[in-house]
Structure formats: structure tokens, C-alpha cells
Amino acid sequence: MKFGINFFPTVGPAEKPAGRHFDECLRLAELADRLGFHHIKTVEHYFTEYGGYSPDPVTFLAAAAARTHRVRLVTGAVLPAFTHPLKLAGQLAMLDNISKGRLDVGFGRAFLPDEFEAFEVSMDESRARFDEGVEACRRLWQEEDVVWEGRFHRFGPVTMLPRPYQQPHPRILVATAKTPASAQAAGRNGYGVMLVPSINKREQVQDMLALYRKSAVDAGFQPTDEDVHMSYSCYLSPDPQEARERGRAYSERANRALASAVASWRTTSSADYAGYEKIVDRVGHGDFDRQLSEGKALVGTPDEVRARLEDIREWFGEITVSLQVISGDMPYEESARSMTLFAEHVLPAFG
Amino acid sequence: MKFGINFFPTVGPAEKPAGRHFDECLRLAELADRLGFHHIKTVEHYFTEYGGYSPDPVTFLAAAAARTHRVRLVTGAVLPAFTHPLKLAGQLAMLDNISKGRLDVGFGRAFLPDEFEAFEVSMDESRARFDEGVEACRRLWQEEDVVWEGRFHRFGPVTMLPRPYQQPHPRILVATAKTPASAQAAGRNGYGVMLVPSINKREQVQDMLALYRKSAVDAGFQPTDEDVHMSYSCYLSPDPQEARERGRAYSERANRALASAVASWRTTSSADYAGYEKIVDRVGHGDFDRQLSEGKALVGTPDEVRARLEDIREWFGEITVSLQVISGDMPYEESARSMTLFAEHVLPAFG
Numbered sequence: 001m002k003f004g005i006n007f008f009p010t011v012g013p014a015e016k017p018a019g020r021h022f023d024e025c026l027r028l029a030e031l032a033d034r035l036g037f038h039h040i041k042t043v044e045h046y047f048t049e050y051g052g053y054s055p056d057p058v059t060f061l062a063a064a065a066a067r068t069h070r071v072r073l074v075t076g077a078v079l080p081a082f083t084h085p086l087k088l089a090g091q092l093a094m095l096d097n098i099s100k101g102r103l104d105v106g107f108g109r110a111f112l113p114d115e116f117e118a119f120e121v122s123m124d125e126s127r128a129r130f131d132e133g134v135e136a137c138r139r140l141w142q143e144e145d146v147v148w149e150g151r152f153h154r155f156g157p158v159t160m161l162p163r164p165y166q167q168p169h170p171r172i173l174v175a176t177a178k179t180p181a182s183a184q185a186a187g188r189n190g191y192g193v194m195l196v197p198s199i200n201k202r203e204q205v206q207d208m209l210a211l212y213r214k215s216a217v218d219a220g221f222q223p224t225d226e227d228v229h230m231s232y233s234c235y236l237s238p239d240p241q242e243a244r245e246r247g248r249a250y251s252e253r254a255n256r257a258l259a260s261a262v263a264s265w266r267t268t269s270s271a272d273y274a275g276y277e278k279i280v281d282r283v284g285h286g287d288f289d290r291q292l293s294e295g296k297a298l299v300g301t302p303d304e305v306r307a308r309l310e311d312i313r314e315w316f317g318e319i320t321v322s323l324q325v326i327s328g329d330m331p332y333e334e335s336a337r338s339m340t341l342f343a344e345h346v347l348p349a350f351g
Numbered sequence: 352m353k354f355g356i357n358f359f360p361t362v363g364p365a366e367k368p369a370g371r372h373f374d375e376c377l378r379l380a381e382l383a384d385r386l387g388f389h390h391i392k393t394v395e396h397y398f399t400e401y402g403g404y405s406p407d408p409v410t411f412l413a414a415a416a417a418r419t420h421r422v423r424l425v426t427g428a429v430l431p432a433f434t435h436p437l438k439l440a441g442q443l444a445m446l447d448n449i450s451k452g453r454l455d456v457g458f459g460r461a462f463l464p465d466e467f468e469a470f471e472v473s474m475d476e477s478r479a480r481f482d483e484g485v486e487a488c489r490r491l492w493q494e495e496d497v498v499w500e501g502r503f504h505r506f507g508p509v510t511m512l513p514r515p516y517q518q519p520h521p522r523i524l525v526a527t528a529k530t531p532a533s534a535q536a537a538g539r540n541g542y543g544v545m546l547v548p549s550i551n552k553r554e555q556v557q558d559m560l561a562l563y564r565k566s567a568v569d570a571g572f573q574p575t576d577e578d579v580h581m582s583y584s585c586y587l588s589p590d591p592q593e594a595r596e597r598g599r600a601y602s603e604r605a606n607r608a609l610a611s612a613v614a615s616w617r618t619t620s621s622a623d624y625a626g627y628e629k630i631v632d633r634v635g636h637g638d639f640d641r642q643l644s645e646g647k648a649l650v651g652t653p654d655e656v657r658a659r660l661e662d663i664r665e666w667f668g669e670i671t672v673s674l675q676v677i678s679g680d681m682p683y684e685e686s687a688r689s690m691t692l693f694a695e696h697v698l699p700a701f702g
Binding site for chain 2: 012017018019022026046047048052053054055056058059060062063064065066067082083084086087090091093094095097098100114117118119120153154155156158159160161162163165
């Protein structure tokens with residue numbers, strides 16, 4: 001098992017100005033590096049408190065890379081639908097070099113209708129754009145004199161600069177929220193997966209994971225714990241009552257941000273997003289106590305969280321867990337305390 | 352007069368792997384911060400030794416921001432033709448916050464035919480795309496609930512996050528290589544200009560500058576030295592002979608990179624780029640001794656460079672100068688020596 005820190009921002013200017021937000025996140029990134037966490041991660045979203053402080057994860061991760069020495073940097077995820085592959089492959093290769101090979105690249109399809117609308121991209125092209133974007137980036141990293149004749153982009157021969165620091169290219173992870181075929185394709189291509197336990201039943205996650213692992217092995221790959229990422233909201237305190245109260249407040253805060261961001265799914269449907277309409281209801285009925293009892297949130301004392309993670313390991317095997325330790329207007333000190341308690345009392349149990 | 356450091360890379364993998372390049376540039380950025388330079392700057396280019404290590408200037412500047420405390424960060428320039436304004440405005444706003452308001456944004460039209468071809472953007476749309484991109488970014492920074500109905504993009508109402516740290520928005524500079532109308536428009540809009548003395552006659556630069564300043568004043572703005580940027584290749588040594596020999600080698604190296612990048616202008620013409628065909632000949636005939644005698648390179652002993660800068664101040668008035676102290680496989684120590692000699696013996700004279 002590996003453990004990192006997720007910096008998915010669920011915050012807006014009224015709660016925390018962005019200058020303070022990034023200052024605190026960079027200090028937490030340094031702390032993660034010192035405490036021995038495996039990675040730091042952030043997302044690409046726009047416009048709302050659900051991730052909107054991070055329209056370009058590479059910008060934050062580049063700053064974090066410059067302040068850290070060993071922690072890995074993970075995009076969770078970048079969205080090829082909204083950025084030309086020449087730009088995306090190039091900026092990621094810069095980050096890979098700036099960090100001396102500490103980059104793992106998670107790609108996502110994007111799923112918020114308002115983002116697709118603003119970028120004037122049809123959601124029905126989502127999967128095709130994703131597949132083309134990931135493959136174009138991989139080839140731009142791995143090959144010289146690339147000629148690309150795709151549905152959305154045509155270029156070449158070009159040799160992308162800078163060449164990636166990691167050869168043949170940084171590890172590729174694919175965000176697979178709800179679609180088994182995505183997990184299967186990731187395995188077949190030798191990519192990792194980022195699964196989303198919070199919005200799926202445990203059995204669904206297990207099924208996707210089994211499909212992924214089988215598909216990878218069938219294709220000749222041996223996925224490790226670093227190839228399977230899952231993110232959990234995380235709040236630790238020595239006082240179980242305080243942990244639960246604060247953890248509940250921040251978790252509900254994050255759920256409200258998600259609920260607001262996905263509201264337009266009520267009036268959206270797309271063949272590329274079967275089942276996504278249900279997200280609104282599922283998020284709307286988000287029940288913290290149930291989430292906690294189902295092992296979908298890492299909230300409690302260090303002992304309680306360690307027990308939860310033992311369950312998670314039993315359910316999913318050896319994976320990489322990203323701890324979401326910030327939310328809304330949470331003070332820096334509380335995030336730092338969760339991380340420190342985790343590093344001191346939980347990390348050692350998972351070797 | 353203000354003085355900063357330009358990190359325009361003219362280097363490829365055969366001379367300096369990108370990992371070493373960025374490591375050295377970040378150390379030089381820290382040195383610039385310590386020595387009291389005004390800014391660090393880098394460019395957006397693709398594919399060749401002429402800038403190709405920097406497909407996304409924001410990525411490098413974010414890393415540099417995290418390692419520095421007071422030096423300003425300047426994009427010189429970002430290219431709206433190749434990035435959606437929602438992405439560009441967003442990543443620049445992140446950098447403005449990460450650096451706590453140290454960002455100045457230079458925008459450029461781009462001018463290399465191979466880049467336009469790879470991104471499938473017509474050069475004949477260059478000016479229209481530039482105008483739309485800059486104005487869209489400005490409005491996304493300055494306003495909430497922006498509705499944009501442009502020729503190339505339509506979106507809104509959206510409120511860009513994060514909001515910029517600087518209010519109403521970071522300083523905007525416009526790269527104006529050869530086109531007087533661009534300088535005039537910049538002045539009218541209250542933007543600064545980035546002029547290119549190396550590829551123009553001194554009188555042309557003076558004319559553009561006069562046009563810019565008059566147009567700004569007529570529109571009610573009072574441009575300062577920070578609104579006029581010019582970049583010069585720079586090599587200092589206590590030994591005049593060594594300075595000239597090493598400065599010549601690196602300057603010719605950079606000229607060869609430019610000559611190679613602009614070669615396709617021989618077979619390109621565009622109404623949006625009147626006069627650009629001549630760049631090939633001008634660059635091809637680049638004569639270092641003539642460049643030096645015409646005050647287009649800051650190469651020599653500290654005394655010689657100080658005298659050159661007094662000429663430049665006489666020609667152009669109070670401006671901001673970016674010193675290009677890296678080129679090709681130049682060792683870190685030589686760049687650091689140029690900067691240190693400049694800071695100790697030249698900066699105080701313009702203090």
C-alpha cells in the first residue's frame with residue numbers, strides 16, 4: 001500500500017482567497033515530502049467550488065515539485081478534451097524534468113456538462129477525444145518525428161521537446177469513475193487506473209478492479225500497487241468525537257460542492273456517460289454516517305482509520321490511497337494534524 | 352531602468368538534457384532573486400532548439416515562483432493562438448496566486464509557421480485570435496459572469512477561478528516584434544509592450560516606442576519603465592577578450608537556432624505578417640561584431656556593458672531590460688558569473 005495527499009480543492013473565494021489556499025497547499029506539500037508520503041495529487045476543474053481553484057493541475061504541481069525532493073506528483077486528472085495534445089504533452093514533459101522524474105500522469109475524460117459546454121466540446125465525443133488525447137501524448141513522449149492523423153488533431157512529423165525525464169514516458173493512469181470498459185482498456189494498454197470508491201458500491205469497484213487486473217495480466221503486464229489509485233476524504237484526531245464532527249462537516253461541505261457542480265446532469269444525457277444521471281441523486285443523498293460505515297471515508301482516530309484501511313486492503317488488495325485532507329475553509333493546522341497523525345500512527349502499519 | 356533575467360532556451364537534448372537545463376535555470380532563478388533582479392522571464396515555443404524546451408512558460412515560472420520570494424515572473428510570451436482562453440486565464444491566475452501577485456503577463460501572436468501548422472491554426476487568423484485571446488483573458492480576470500461571443504470562442508456566463516491575486520488583473524504586456532500598429536494598439540489599451548531590438552533597426556524601435564507612448568498617453572495612461580520590455584543577449588567577464596569570444600560563440604549559437612526555426616518563412620507569406628519573410632535573411636546575415644557595435648548585445652566587461660546600457664537608455668528612455676544569460680550548452684557557472692558581475696557592477700549605476 002502507498003499513501004499520498006490529494007489537494008482537490010473544494011473551496012471558493014468567499015471561504016479562502018486563492019493566495020492563502022495555494023500558500024497552505026504548498027506548505028502541506030512540503031510536509032508530505034518530509035513525512036514520507038508517496039505522492040501529492042490534484043485535479044483539473046473549472047468555475048465552481050468543486051475543483052475550480054485548479055484549472056491547470058500542472059501549474060500547482062510544478063510549484064510543489066520545486067519545494068519538494070522525493071514525493072511523487074500525480075495529475076488526478078488532466079483532461080485531454082480541453083487542451084491540445086501538443087500543449088499537454090509538452091507541459092507534462094516539462095514537469096517530469098523539473099521534478100527529475102517524479103511525475104505520474106492521470107488522464108480523465110471530464111464529466112461536468114458545464115465544462116464541456118464552456119469549451120464547446122460535445123460530451124458525445126468525450127471517449128473519442130480522450131482516447132486520441134492519451135495516445136497522442138504517449139506517442140509524443142515515446143517517439144520522435146511523430147505523425148498524427150486523428151479525428152480531432154493532425155500534425156507532424158514533429159519531435160516534442162523537452163523529451164520526458166522518465167523513459168519511455170511517465171506512468172499513465174486512467175480515471176475510471178463508472179465505466180467497466182474504461183478499466184478494461186486501461187489494463188490492455190498497460191496503464192494504471194484511478195477508481196472512485198465514494199460514488200460506487202464496493203462490489204462495483206471490486207468488479208472494475210478485477211476486470212482491470214485480468215485485462216492487464218492477459219496483455220502481459222504486471223500491475224503493482226502504484227497502478228491502482230483511490231481517493232478518500234480523511235480527517236484524523238486523537239479525539240474520536242472531534243474527528244467525527246469535523247470530518248462530517250468537511251465531508252458534507254465537499255458533497256455540497258459536488259452536488260452543485262453535477263446539478264446540470266439532471267438535464268443532460270449522453271451515450272458516452274451511461275448512468276451519470278444517477279450521480280445527482282447519489283450525491284444528493286450523501287449520508288456521512290453511511291459513508292463512514294461503508295468504509296468510504298477515512299475519518300476517526302488513528303486506530304479507527306488503520307482498521308478502515310485494513311478493510312480496504314482486504315477488499316481491493318494492494319493499492320495506492322490518496323488522502324483528501326483539505327476541504328472548504330479548513331484551517332492549515334487541521335490538515336497538517338491529520339497528515340502527521342497518519343504518518344506517525346497509520347503509515348508504519350502498511351510498511 | 353529595471354533589469355531581469357531571460358530564460359529563453361536555445362538548446363536541445365544533444366547539448367543539455369532537459370532535467371539538467373531546468374535544474375540550472377531554477378538555481379539561476381534563485382540567484383536572480385537573491386541578487387535583486389527585477390524579474391525572470393521565459394517564452395512559449397515548440398519542437399526546435401529555438402525555445403522548444405519551453406512549450407508552457409507557466410510551468411517553469413510556477414516552479415521558479417515556489418523557489419523565490421520577490422523577483423517578478425514574466426511570460427515572454429504566452430501564445431493565445433494555441434491555448435483556449437479559459438485554460439490560459441486560469442493557469443495564469445493560479446500562477447498569480449502561487450506567487451502572491453508577482454506575475455506580469457506578456458502575450459504574443461506567435462510567428463513560426465511550423466507551430467501554426469502543427470496546431471492547425473491559420474496564420475491569417477493570427478491577429479484576430481490574438482486580440483480575442485487577450486481580451487477574453489482580461490475579462491475573465493476582471494469580471495464575473497463573463498459571456499463571451501467571439502469569432503473563435505463562445506462561452507458563459509462563467510466566473511473564472513481562481514480570481515487573480517492582483518486586482519483588477521496582472522499587468523498585461525504585448526509582444527510587438529515588427530508591427531507598429533500592434534504597439535499603437537497596446538498603448539491605447541493600457542498594456543505594456545515587449546519590443547525586439549535584435550531584429551530591428553534602432554530607429555524602427557524608437558519609432559514603435561514613440562508611437563506606443565503617444566498612444567498610451569492619448570488614451571490617458573502613464574506608461575512606466577515596467578511597461579516597456581526589451582531583451583538582450585548578455586555575457587559578462589572581467590576579461591574583455593574572453594567576454595567577446597564566449598559571448599560571440601553563444602550569440603551565434605542562438606542565431607543558428609533562430610535561423611533554423613524561421614527557415615520556413617522562405618516559403619510562407621501571410622497578410623498578418625508583413626515583412627516577416629525578411630527575418631530569414633536578417634538572421635542569416637547575423638554578424639556578431641556588428642550587433643555588438645550597434646548596441647544589440649550586452650557582451651563585455653562590466654564597464655563596457657554599463658556604457659552600452661547608458662546608450663540604450665539614451666535611445667529608448669527608462670525601460671525594463673531582460674538579460675539572456677543562457678544559451679546552448681553554456682555551463683551554469685558562466686551564467687551565474689554574468690549575473691553576479693552585472694548585479695555588483697552594473698545594477699548600482701541604474702539604481
